[in-house]
Amino acid sequence: MISTGKIKSVDFYRKIPRDLTEASLSGAGLSIIAALAMMFLFGMELNSYLAFSTSTSVIVDKSSDGDFLRIEFNISFPALSCEFASVDVSDVLGTNRLNITKTIRKFSIGPDLKPTGSEFHSGPAFHDIKHGDGDEYGGDGSVSITARTFEKFTHQHPILVVNFYAPWCYWSNRLKPSWEKAAKIIRERYDPEIDGRILLAKVDCTEEGDLCKRNHIQGYPSIRIFRKGSDVRDDHGHHDHESYYGDRDTDSLVKTMETLVAPIPVEAQKLALEGKSDNGTDNAKRPAPLTGGCRIEGYVRVKKVPGNLVISAHSGAHSFDASQMNMSHVISHFSFGRMIAPKVMSDVKRLVPYLGGSHDRLNGRSFINHHDLGANVTIEHYLQIVKSEVITGRNHKLIEEYEYTAHSSLVQSLQIPVAKFHFELSPMQVLITENQKSFSHFITNVCAIIGGVFTVAGIVDSILHNTIRMMRKVELGKNF
Secondary structure, three states: OOOHHHHHOOOOOOOOOHHHOOOOHHHHHHHHHHHHHHHHHHHHHHHHHHOOOEEEEEEEOOOOOOOEEEEEEEEEEOOOOOOOEEEEEEEOOOOEEOOOOOOEEEEEEOOOOOEEEEEEOOOOOHHHOOEOOOOOOOOOOOEEOOHHHHHHHHHHOOEEEEEEEOOOOHHHHHHHHHHHHHHHHHHHHOOOOOOOOEEEEEEEOOOOHHHHHHOOOOOEOEEEEEEOOOOOOOOOOOOOOEEEOOOEOHHHHHHHHHHHHOOOOHHHHOOOOOOOOOHHHOOOEEEOOOOOEEEEEEEEEEEOOOEEEEEEEOOOOOEOOHHHOOOOEEEEEEEEOOOOOHHHHHHHHHHOOOOOOOOOOOOOEEEOOOOOHHHOEEEEEEEEEEEEEEEOOOOOEEEEEEEEEEEEEEEEOOOOOOEEEEEEEEEEEEEEEEOOOOHHHHHHHHHHHHHHHHHHHHHHHHHHHHHHHHHHHHHHHHHO
């Protein structure tokens, strides 16, 4: 049987009798210093354990969002009418999408860039408009209006329909025979001297530029319907006018005019009723823009290949004077990928402080054309995009975001000026991974700190104590 004495012989922590231990001031001082050092090093280790650390790598893009990239934007154009504003997308693979409307919203804006009303709806496309190619009427059935006579005619007739045109415009010249013939027919049916409920007129925008600008005419021809109402407004005494987008042959024009005049009695020259429209012509006419500016917001989905997002004035049945187009714009928001919630972005910045600084680089920037209007200036933006992905220690994807660099320039062009955003996505992505520290590693380090400091302090105390004892013996020997 094993005795207790033999068991005690394997004791690693043998005790020193109390009467052989001795407390000293130097030992007390070292103990205090050692305790403070342990607390300091423990705090440093705890802070290191709680702190986030990441590793960054560059890999081939393995996006979970497929082959398409989302572009979100909110851009204000002070001099581009919502009536003709078009958002187009193209890329190097041959994709060419014109006048995207499904995911786009437009709002007419004033000089202060604030909306002047509800959302502007573009309505049917212009390319289906029918023209009266067979009309050969060469007379002048409509009345020519100038800036001086415009107000007189809008107050005199309950309905005034005006064709704003340009003599050089192909579409204006195609409309002219049908318009003049329809005007002649309406004049015969509703004599201005006897009936006077409706009048068809025309304005040459090359001669009456200021009048056309006041009515925000940017494409030719533009047919506007002015109604004189009983609820007279301060701005020139008539209702907000409408635009006509229907067919342009004589029969269609006459039918539309008949529909406009039908609900108005003959005595309406003195007190006109508010305009009432027939359901058959609702698609042909819509409210005209109140101002000459437009805010375009929404998103488009594009392929992840080099391409272009182009905003311009576009119509399949109107012409534009390039010298009068001004594509100056203010970018409120422009980003790639889905919008990131502020809370998520703040969490990411706590993990990776430098992330998120370039995902909306163009936000709040203005690009104004200070050249003369005849400069035909296109504003181009060249964007290079890199995807960043943050993954936490538990392999949980925290965020996917796209950051980009932007270089912008104003370029003179012979074509219709546009605002062009050329984008190019890098085939590589930045992968940021959180490095988690294990709790066992933390405990091991804490034990090493306590044991190491205690041992070093003990050695120092032993050396110091022995040195003091030797010095005392030497002094005693000298005294004897």
